[in-house]
Amino acid sequence: MGVVRGVIFDESAILIEAADDDKNASFLQPGGESILRMIYLSKIRIGISFTVDLPEPKVSHLKRVANLYSIDLFILNDPACEVMPTWGDIDGSIVYLVSNKKKVLPKLSNYSWVVVFLNIGGESSCDLPNAILIEKLEELPMTVCHLNKRLIGLNVITVGYKMKPSRVEDFARRGAFPLCPTQNGLMFIPLVSDLPLSSQLKDVDIVLHKATDEILSIKDDNINFTESMQELQKYFEHNQGCCVLDPLSNIYPLLDRLEIQKILLGLVELNAESSYMIRGAHFLKVDNFDNLDFLTELRKANLSLPCIVKPKVACGVSDAHKMAIVFEADDLKNLDVPLPAIIQEYVDHSSTLYKFYMLGEKIFYAVKKSIPNANILMKSFDSSDPKPLEFDSLKSLPTADNIQNSAVSDHPTGTNESIDLKSVTDAANWLRRRLQLTIFGFDVVVQEGTHDHVIVDVNYLPSFKEVPDDVAIPAFWEAIRSKFDSRMLK
Template sequence: MDVHTHTTTFFGQGPRGGSKDNNTTAKVKQCSLDLSQPLEEQGPLDVIIHKLTDLILEADQNDTQSVLLVQRVQDYIEAHPETIVLDPLPAIRTLLDRCKSYQLIHRIEDCMQDERICSPPFMVLNTECGPDTLEKIEKHGLTFPFICKTRVAHGTNSHEMAIIFSEEDLKDVKPPCVIQSFINHNAVLYKVFVVGESYTLVERPSLKNFPAGPADRKAIFFNSHNVSKPESSSDLTSRDNVEGVSQPPSDDVIRELSRSLRQALGVSLFGIDVIINNLTGQHAVIDINAFPGYEGVPEFFNNLLTHITSVLQAHSPDSPPASGQPKSLASSHTPSATVPTAPTPDSPGCCSMLGKEASSSPWIVEGDGNLKGPRQRLGCNSAMSPNFQQHCVSTIATKASSQ
């Protein structure tokens, strides 16, 4: 395995708590960290942003090199409790396990006591189906048809699923897996992309309606990623038999679900797959994803930069009390979410982004510290896409000048 594919990107200001002068405030920059080298020599770090999902899974499968690299990150985090981690490794491990994430969402729904939410029952199958399997399924409240998914919620194989219509189809179930009752939802999936206190709702195609109860038909095998692509169109996603309730999720339900997940796990970057039961209009969470691809969210980098700044400001010695922070999520039903907070000159810090999708190009945010609401600019001290560079520069300038 090439360790250089597992890098860290770093937003920071040079030495933590760097000095200011009359012309410049603290600088926030981003650069890549090399996990094959000691992290102590690449710090200090104020914030680590990572996508180590592949590496964590490989480590959990006892890949020697992955174990060492993940342990290196963990050792740094434990040695520097002041460093903010987006997101905590234990939380990522929870989201990588569908059983654990489903248990969590059911506990959250029990606490919310909101009749508008009713996620489908599920159970884990660790062995081949036997004579007593159907009885166990019924005891867990599952009904035909149901969806069969891998327990691991990340990677190419995690998208390979099956719809099981009858007891005869149980022979096609390949353990270990998670099975989940199928809920008719008029072939519409709502993907909720969360970045801190902001979320974006994106509508995608999904599986068509099927008759409730056992059916004399063969199991359907499909790739959920292909089914839910924006341009997806097939017999599986047909809307010819749409009936009952067809409505988008409620803002306050999504806001509360997102807030509860952030509080329960301490996560900031995640996705929630939501469907609307076409008979009851209830919201059902069918999956939670750690650091999703944010496809269809053009404001992602805008929102991420703002969230980083907000996190750094909240942990700054000069920051106001937590009660002054926004308590509700900003939302958007278009592929663009509005984040309520804006960069300030008093939010210095170093931020590292770990993972294959991390950029290797440093950024620097600069502003005049003598002004309460400075116009900040995002400078680049190495090559990056001109379009992305222009987007980031205009984003920071617009947010800062609006204060």
């Protein structure tokens, strides 16, 4: 028997009791569709077995779900229906999940399936002594991982991940979170709030988190995490031996744009050997927009207008990406940008942004369209009194395409300076050592005229979706595996 390549759900384990005449009802167990999707995206074959007397509304619902996830539907108590001929090509183990609400069919003894028994209500009545017992449907992914470890050896490691559902969906859809072992022996399971965290983590070898997804608020540098993230944080504190891809303390600087800017000041040590100067943007911290001589303070910080204003808080809260491009010093006093804020140098960069991704020791990059040069932005105003351009950087950016002025060209002026990959690679490795992070990203623009390479943003665990999946996902897995192996050597 090999790793698990097929899972068959008995109707008793996947369906709930609901009014059969409710056409809008979902008849799946809570979390059932999420489990089905996880298995489907892991490229594990799925079947659902049901009896011939199942009410038609439930059969219709199963057929709709089956179409979504390429599920085979079986009628196990029909003598004319055979299961194994249609699944005979599966090279691996098959799991059959059944609940204590149904007596296990004698026909199952004809198959070498691994029976997993869902003990609903805590009253066990399983007819098979070798069945694996679970109490909740959410335990199934971990059960599959346990089986795989038992079947193929201890060299396989389990990665428990915690991040917001939309990010999980994005990674899983690209094949990054499979339940079956990857080419380098990783299996991925979600850390869910429906199960005790300690019971989940005792079977997890390394934790992957996107803690910035779990922030409720940040005030006076105090971070208020969700309850589940606080629980995970406490677990880390009390279990120092727990292997975490990147400790929370290492990502804290990336939550604060001021701290990021201070860190980037250290890039000066690279410039003696670099072909071009690589640096962070010039910046100034602002606590109050009303009581400041901005022209004097801007000069002291080596800043000139226009400039871009960003909240000091870099991520995790709703207004962290509320920004403004300011052309006149007086307009700094009336901005709707959360305080404290960072006034940052606006770099003319030919509308070209380079997004770099650090996955372990491997570096990837993509080229994206960005905000136009200042002279292009200025042409968007009909008067000699340019107003601040306020925007949410997560939703849209001021680009040449969306400036409301027909006289403005879609093509920015400038030289579209090329990037010096060696200089940026040196900076990436410097940042990796300085931040002590395994997976992070940063944005670079090339300043027109000076050819300075300016890092304008750094972030933790980016999606790196601009890099082709067949390249990025194996590098992602390798970074996690290398982190685990190096931790074990210590």
